Amino acid sequence: MLDNTPLGFLYAGIALYTLGFGVAVFMALRGKEHDRPVFYTLIIAGFLAQSTGLYLRGLETHSLPVGNAFELVQALAWVAVFLNLILRATLRLKLLGLFAAGLAAVLGIASLFLPGAHAQAAGVAESGNPWIEFHVALAVFSYGVFGLLAVTAIMYLLQRHGLQMKRNRGIFRLLPSLAELDALNRQLLLVGAWALSVAVGLGVLDWFQQPGGVSVAKLVVTILVWVGYLIAAWLRWRGRLVARAYAWSCVALFLFAILSLWPVEAGHHAPASSPTPTSATSNNSISKSNG
Amino acid sequence: MDSTGPKLFLLGSTHRTAPLAMRERLAVPPERLEAIYALLREQVKLPECLVLNTCNRVELYGVAQSEVDAAVMRERLTAEISRLHMLSPEELQKFTFWKQHGEVVEHLFGVTAGLDSQMVGETEILGQVKDSYADATQRGAAGPVLNRLFQKSFQAAKWARTNTGIGRGAVSVGSVTVELATRIFGNLSSSRLLLIGAGEVGQSILQSLRSRGARNVTIASRTLANAMELAMLHECVAVELSRITELLSESDIVLCALNSETPILTGPQLAKAAATHRSVPLFVIDLAVPRNVEPSAAELSNVFLYNLDDLAAIANENLKSREAAMDTCRQTLTEKAKHVWDSLAAR
Numbered sequence: 001m002l003d004n005t006p007l008g009f010l011y012a013g014i015a016l017y018t019l020g021f022g023v024a025v026f027m028a029l030r031g032k033e034h035d036r037p038v039f040y041t042l043i044i045a046g047f048l049a050q051s052t053g054l055y056l057r058g059l060e061t062h063s064l065p066v067g068n069a070f071e072l073v074q075a076l077a078w079v080a081v082f083l084n085l086i087l088r089a090t091l092r093l094k095l096l097g098l099f100a101a102g103l104a105a106v107l108g109i110a111s112l113f114l115p116g117a118h119a120q121a122a123g124v125a126e127s128g129n130p131w132i133e134f135h136v137a138l139a140v141f142s143y144g145v146f147g148l149l150a151v152t153a154i155m156y157l158l159q160r161h162g163l164q165m166k167r168n169r170g171i172f173r174l175l176p177s178l179a180e181l182d183a184l185n186r187q188l189l190l191v192g193a194w195a196l197s198v199a200v201g202l203g204v205l206d207w208f209q210q211p212g213g214v215s216v217a218k219l220v221v222t223i224l225v226w227v228g229y230l231i232a233a234w235l236r237w238r239g240r241l242v243a244r245a246y247a248w249s250c251v252a253l254f255l256f257a258i259l260s261l262w263p264v265e266a267g268h269h270a271p272a273s274s275p276t277p278t279s280a281t282s283n284n285s286i287s288k289s290n291g
Numbered sequence: 292m293d294s295t296g297p298k299l300f301l302l303g304s305t306h307r308t309a310p311l312a313m314r315e316r317l318a319v320p321p322e323r324l325e326a327i328y329a330l331l332r333e334q335v336k337l338p339e340c341l342v343l344n345t346c347n348r349v350e351l352y353g354v355a356q357s358e359v360d361a362a363v364m365r366e367r368l369t370a371e372i373s374r375l376h377m378l379s380p381e382e383l384q385k386f387t388f389w390k391q392h393g394e395v396v397e398h399l400f401g402v403t404a405g406l407d408s409q410m411v412g413e414t415e416i417l418g419q420v421k422d423s424y425a426d427a428t429q430r431g432a433a434g435p436v437l438n439r440l441f442q443k444s445f446q447a448a449k450w451a452r453t454n455t456g457i458g459r460g461a462v463s464v465g466s467v468t469v470e471l472a473t474r475i476f477g478n479l480s481s482s483r484l485l486l487i488g489a490g491e492v493g494q495s496i497l498q499s500l501r502s503r504g505a506r507n508v509t510i511a512s513r514t515l516a517n518a519m520e521l522a523m524l525h526e527c528v529a530v531e532l533s534r535i536t537e538l539l540s541e542s543d544i545v546l547c548a549l550n551s552e553t554p555i556l557t558g559p560q561l562a563k564a565a566a567t568h569r570s571v572p573l574f575v576i577d578l579a580v581p582r583n584v585e586p587s588a589a590e591l592s593n594v595f596l597y598n599l600d601d602l603a604a605i606a607n608e609n610l611k612s613r614e615a616a617m618d619t620c621r622q623t624l625t626e627k628a629k630h631v632w633d634s635l636a637a638r
Contacts, residue, residue: 163474163595168467168605169612173460177477182570242570243593 006056006065010074013050014108016042017081021105024098028171043101047081050108054078064136069261072140073111076258077104079144080151087148093176093184099151107147107258131202138199143257145192146229149185150254153247156181160244182243185250186236193233200226221260228253296636297436298358301390301398302368303343303350306409309386316376317386319344327351328430330371335364339434341427341441345419347409348402352395354436365389393632396440400624403444404451405458412458412613417448436635443631447624455623456616460609464602465499467609468576472500472544475574475595480504485542487535487555489517492578493548500544501525509542511535513549539564545575547583558587565593576602 020042054074057065065071084100087093155175162172175181200222232249235241241249304317319327324342331340331353339354351372355364366380373383390398398407403420405412424441427433433441452458461467469479476482484505486493489512497508508527511534512518518529530538532549539545539560549555556575561584565573577584577598589596 159474163471166597166601166605168460168470169608173470173474175474177473178475178572179477239569243572246570 006053006060009049009053009056010108011053013046013053013074013077014105014112016046016049017077017101017108018105020046021098021101024095024101028095028098028174030170039097039101043081043097044085046101046104047078047085050074050078050081064133064140066136066140069114070111072261073107073114073258075140076143076147077107077111079141080104080107080147083144083148087184091180091184093180095155095171095174095176096152099155100148103147103151129206132206135199135202135206138195138202142192142196142199145188145195146250146254146257149188149192150251152181152184152188153250156185156247157244157251160247185247189229189233189236189250193229196226196229225253225257225260228256296392296632296638298355299353299392299395299436299440299635300355300364301350301352301395302365302372302387303348303390303398304387305348305350305407307407308388313386314347314349316378317349317383318346319349324426327375328427328432330375332432335367335371339437340432341423341437343402343420343423345416348407350402352399352437352440354434392636393629396443396632396635397625397628399440399444400447400628401621403448404620404624405448406451406617406621406624410462411610411617412462414452414458417445421445439635440631443627447627450627451620451624455620456612457620458613459616460605460612462606462610462613463499464578464599464606465496467602467605468496468546468597469499469503471576471595471597471605472505472574473503475572476543478504480506482543483507483541484509484544484546485535485538486510486521486546486548487532487583488512488547488549488579489514489521490548490550493546494521496546496548496576496578497521497525500546505544509538511538536560539573540567543568543571543574545573546578547576548578549583551579551583552581554583554585556584556588558585558591561588561594561596562591565591568593578602 020039023042024039054065054071057071061067064075066075080100081104084097088097156178159172159175159178159181162168162175163178203222232241232246232253236246304314306314309317319342324344327342328340331337331342331351335353336356337353338356341352343350343352351368353364353368369380369383369387373380376383399420401407403417405414405416408416420441424433424437427437461470472479472482479500482505484497484500484507486497486508489510497510501508508522508525509530510518510522510525510527511530511532512521513532515529515531518531522529532555535555539556540563542564545556547556561573561575573594575584575588575594575596577596580599582598584596584598586596586598588594
């Protein structure tokens with residue numbers, strides 16, 4: 001199973017994330033913060049394995065390896081871990097690594113059940129349009145940011161629950177403060193919403209140039225996700241969606257976004273090739289590449 | 292323990308061996324330290340010595356020149372110290388303890404790790420031991436044996452804190468309040484604090500919160516003069532009790548410690564204040580008995596209400612957890628101490 005093929009590296013990445021997450025959860029349940037050297041060795045090794053797997057898969061198509069649901073979810077997990085490593089270095093938020101590893105492990109394991117794992121690498125190749133590749137990269141990045149936002153929102157809800165239930169032991173004592181999590185949630189939503197807006201904008205431009213290459217279902221879902229996040233950002237800015245309601249909204253929006261991927265992909269594409277999360281518009285290129 | 296190696300000894304008096312009144316008599320104020328060191332080095336002729344003096348303990352660590360010397364050291368030291376404190380040697384002996392060789396290492400490891408403290412696992416003691424060691428080093432009183440012993444004890448304390456639950460969780464009402472406030476607001480420097488009541492309980496919690504960075508403080512009291520007196524002490528604002536409703540919406544942390552038969556803060560009052568807070572929760576600590584805050588306020592979504600029982604329950608839970616970690620910690624520290632003593636004896 002774990003060999004030198006791209007799939008082998010991706011499997012190794014999932015295994016290492018899951019192991020790191022397991023070790024950290026075990027420690028957290030005992031009220032201890034995870035052993036950082038051990039935890040981060042596992043997560044960085046997983047990240048390197050996953051990067052190598054995605055890179056090798058990308059080489060096969062000479063483009064971004066996000067051409068089917070499996071690759072797409074793998075890429076989302078990669079972005080979430082990458083962002084976590086950056087945030088870890090800058091913000092030093094306790095337990096963020098644990099939760100991000102959990103997200104990466106869940107996404108990685110879920111990706112194994114998605115169509116495309118054993119298919120030939122698909123990518124968004126042969127589009128020949130760098131803007132489309134940029135659009136896809138931005139869309140994947142924004143989904144990764146939203147994934148991490150869902151994670152920090154869950155951390156916020158847990159901390160809040162612990163405070164309301166007057167629990168002060170175990171994981172509750174280790175979580176970052178509500179204020180830190182709230183500030184991070186706000187920033188992540190802004191970053192994700194901006195990235196997704198630019199991605200959608202680029203896609204729309206492409207759609208105007210070559211209309212008709214995108215399924216209506218995919219178009220509707222993509223627009224719904226985008227509008228959902230924009231509304232959440234606006235309500236947050238206006239102070240109407242705050243605290244627990246805001247955190248739940250972030251989790252619900254990400255669940256909707258991620259769950260909407262599979263049915264749309266499965267119902268629309270041949271197994272070897274399916275498009276990016278928000279790439280309603282990038283389907284033009286995929287469709288073209290599919291002949 | 293064996294008697295080979297350095298002739299290490301310890302004469303001490305702590306909260307375990309002496310009542311407060313005796314500890315007060317034995318305490319060594321900074322201005323008398325010079326005299327104590329002079330006594331130990333010039334009259335008792337100790338090549339190495341160190342005085343550890345905290346509110347709960349006075350301990351004299353020393354290295355004698357020979358085994359015979361060490362054997363008579365207790366008597367000699369007791370005589371000198373009792374003379375210094377104007378006590379009879381018998382009286383002093385009753386409230387002190389004596390340890391030698393490896394027992395000293397084991398004892399010091401327990402002290403620096405907080406195992407021997409009144410509040411198990413407290414961290415202040417480590418700083419106090421470090422200060423005493425630095426002082427002895429500066430005076431040229433600590434030599435190779437005490438240097439190694441104390442350095443190793445600092446490492447042992449660090450190990451205990453990192454690897455056992457000995458220092459985990461706050462164990463006083465003040466520190467539990469600070470811990471909870473930190474879980475909500477993170478850095479307390481920008482949190483706005485309203486203290487209702489200028490009594491001792493409120494003051495003590497206020498002190499804890501201020502020591503963790505809370506600066507923006509308003510004190511409300513029935514008697515404005517009391518509030519002003521406290522406000523001057525803490526460089527903050529004093530207001531009359533009638534203004535608390537309007538101040539609630541401008542506060543993040545509300546400390547209630549007012550002697551009152553009926554609640555002074557109602558659910559609707561707090562609901563209104565919480566609504567103006569939006570994303571920032573309102574942390575209310577009710578330290579009063581009878582309670583100052585209507586219990587129904589705990590149901591409000593953006594209000595975290597803790598009363599004295601809640602805080603005490605957390606403190607007790609943490610204390611139990613620390614005590615549970617004590618045995619494991621002591622066992623490992625004993626092994627570490629034995630290892631250090633063996634290496635000292637082998638020199």
